[in-house]
Ligand SMILES: Nc1nc2c(c(=O)[nH]1)N[C@H]1C(S)=C(S)[C@@H](COP(=O)(O)OP(=O)(O)OC[C@H]3O[C@@H](n4cnc5c(=O)[nH]c(N)nc54)[C@H](O)[C@@H]3O)O[C@H]1N2
Ligand SMILES: Nc1nc2c(c(=O)[nH]1)N[C@H]1C(S)=C(S)[C@@H](COP(=O)(O)OP(=O)(O)OC[C@H]3O[C@@H](n4cnc5c(=O)[nH]c(N)nc54)[C@H](O)[C@@H]3O)O[C@H]1N2
Ligand code: SF4
């Protein structure tokens with residue numbers, strides 16, 4: 001039924017395919033090598049593409065482990081077939097059901113009674129078709145994307161300041177700048193290859209780096225200055241900077257006079273709240289000296305790039321903070337020239353592509369909005385019966401409309417809102433009551449997928465084909481190099497098939513991603529002026545007539561690329577902007593108080609990313625080496641806050657907010673600001689008992705301009721959770737414990753390791769339902785230590801270890817649980833011979849290597865315990881020595897900041 005070109009099947013010769021990493025917005029080029037013994041389940045290896053302008057051969061830990069996430073069979077968890085009500089159906093039946101349900105709902109309740117919720121992880125071609133179907137043919141603008149949680153404030157800030165949503169510069173500016181300021185960006189973990197490029201520039205020519213973040217992150221390791229300001233005060237800091245630069249004569253008067261508008265109003269607003277350094281220091285909770293030093297450095301450095309990300313965007317005043325940053329670049333004329341400018345780094349691989357096709361509910365397509373002219377232009381181009389004439393519902397409002405019942409059918413693609421949306425508990429209830437929920441995902445069992453009536457198997461990375469746009473406007477091809485898993489199909493194809501069944505066959509006649517791309521390119525150039533500045537920034541008209549063969553080999557290029565012209569890497573070089581008067585627009589910014597008041601004794605809960613996991617872990621959670629870096633969900637707290645609450649490092653904590661609660665492992669670190677705490681956003685109900693970040697954040701605080709929710713500043717009370725018993729389970733098949741206490745699961749080679757803890761009596765009996773579905777094969781051997789309150793069990797079929805469970809009481813004199821590595825290794829071993837059987841219930845063979853501990857270097861699986869032992873044993877003092885002895889840090893380099901931290905700790909503890 002799918003007649004697109006399928007990649008060569010098994011039997012093919014060894015080949016290499018150039019594609020793009022599916023994770024972050026750096027958009028690294030990847031060369032995938034498929035071994036000659038067949039593409040699947042044959043061996044795939046990846047390396048960085050040395051010809052790609054984003055990474056020139058580099059990859060980070062996640063990119064390097066891409067092949068590990070292509071897990072075949074049950075362990076890969078792929079959704080292999082369409083399902084209705086949990087039952088396998090044919091594609092035909094599923095597509096007909098989606099089309100009928102949507103058409104019937106529209107017929108009865110109108111176009112605004114249906115919605116799509118999509119994602120920056122769709123390819124541009126998928127996104128284009130989704131947007132066209134909803135806005136052009138269904139006739140509603142109720143399509144919004146997870147970019148609402150991610151880039152919406154940058155989009156709104158760009159439009160206000162620049163007149164268009166266009167990042168001015170390119171990655172090369174990180175290398176030509178003299179000073180790079182990271183605001184609310186943990187570049188070392190979230191855009192690691194860009195960070196490596198920055199650190200290389202620093203080593204070569206002394207580029208200065210300033211990090212502005214309430215936490216001491218891995219990015220601070222490479223920095224010259226860290227301003228650990230109070231959360232939510234960035235706009236005060238940048239307003240103060242504006243005032244300072246003006247007062248010290250750093251204004252570029254010619255640029256401001258000829259190329260900008262609104263300077264006076266912006267300065268007046270800035271002066272009102274940040275008249276001097278003392279006021280800024282007090283409001284930002286910084287010392288006057290550090291503010292003064294930062295301001296002086298910016299004042300005296302011409303080539304400054306200000307990089308910002310979620311510490312800025314995910315805020316109820318995100319848009320204003322973006323403009324406070326832009327204002328500083330306008331005042332100094334530092335924009336449009338090499339090595340300078342504001343730089344919003346995008347999160348998802350195709351966050352930018354989504355912005356180009358109009359994936360947000362308040363955009364139309366190809367950088368057009370809902371003006372009468374734009375709506376008419378798109379209507380004519382698409383030959384569409386009823387183009388939406390007004391913006392649709394933004395994410396938070398969209399889910400509220402589902403809750404109210406005014407939206408009755410929703411199709412969710414490539415995002416997991418049951419985890420990532422604020423007030424995820426409320427989102428789950430809304431979806432559970434929604435008459436029609438369709439979920440397209442490549443993974444079968446996700447928190448959102450469990451709420452679906454219809455599940456559609458999407459093709460994943462390595463199978464899908466199209467284009468993505470990275471943070472610096474570079475459009476790259478993502479190419480398929482394996483056949484589809486099961487009956488999975490590309491998202492554009494699924495959408496096209498539904499559109500045809502809804503009666504729109506002529507407008508959705510696409511047979512390939514290239515067909516869609518050509519139309520997208522043509523629309524971008526349609527009535528788009530004679531000069532690239534004259535109408536819309538996004539224009540790739542040069543590619544409107546691209547042939548299939550050319551599309552196949554298309555090399556990465558930046559937009560705009562107008563017909564008859566060359567691609568343009570730099571925007572605004574001539575000082576003209578996309579506003580009506582062609583001037584950059586200063587926006588007056590007044591900082592508001594934090595949206596939620598902090599009750600006595602509460603901590604301000606921040607959230608964000610870890611180095612080796614990607615969002616809700618559906619893919620990175622499949623790779624043992626990525627999962628070993630942060631084996632459990634950890635709550636970071638400052639030592640003083642830990643002491644005040646009786647929290648112990650390595651103990652457990654209960655985190656409670658007005659929206660929900662969580663259980664997490666405690667990590668005490670002085671890198672965390674006092675009065676604040678940090679939780680990673682990654683864990684879902686599939687990986688832990690109760691630590692879904694979205695459940696903790698309410699949906700009350702939303703940026704009025706962008707509709708982006710404030711996800712990083714949530715009051716929370718934190719108390720110790722004191723279990724009566726702890727346990728771990730090693731098992732070949734995943735299990736989701738139901739004992740109501742704490743658990744966290746991660747993959748290990750050959751199976752799963754589940755850490756557990758709970759209160760009350762030790763659950764001795766596995767049949768009581770606390771390990772639902774756990775029924776290992778084989779004979780059980782058991783050891784019970786009634787006196788000390790512990791049980792150890794192992795299941796063996798023949799000499800194969802199927803599972804083992806170790807439980808112990810948490811009381812004085814109780815036994816301790818053994819290390820996990822040796823036992824976990826037995827899941828992978830060929831067999832457990834008689835010699836080892838005896839050691840099994842002891843948990844450790846004589847002479848077995850000590851546990852690695854948390855993995856620091858995921859490329860070579862080097863753990864913190866081995867590092868500390870080697871550092872102390874050999875008296876090491878540098879990362880280079882560690883690399884020479886253990887290889888750690890010598891491949892992708894993502895772990896270098898942590899290696900330095902381990903070095904410091906190893907020596908500190910030794911001296912203590
Ligand atoms: N490893 C990894 N990398 C990723 C992703 C991933 O899941 N895993 N996801 C990708 C995506 S979609 C995105 S959007 C990006 C996000 O990339 P980043 O924005 O760099 O990542 P976050 O960890 O969300 O948040 C960045 C920092 O904002 C800080 N912050 C919180 N509040 C404030 C504040 O008020 N002011 C300031 N100045 N800082 C504050 C936090 O302490 C945090 O260190 O990462 C991308 N890259
Ligand atoms: N508290 C808090 N919440 C946050 C954030 C935060 O920092 N703090 N960050 C926010 C941000 S910036 C973001 S971007 C979001 C991310 O949050 P989500 O978008 O919800 O997270 P993902 O895990 O990336 O979800 C992508 C889903 O798409 C599936 N998928 C992968 N490839 C494909 C494909 O080609 N087609 C289809 N159909 N499916 C595919 C994956 O299996 C996965 O289930 O979270 C937001 N939520
Ligand atoms: S920096 Fe890492 S995650 Fe981001 S695109 Fe490059 S390899 Fe992928």
Ligand SMILES: [Mo]
Nearest residue numbers: 149150347348
């Ligand atoms: Mo994001």
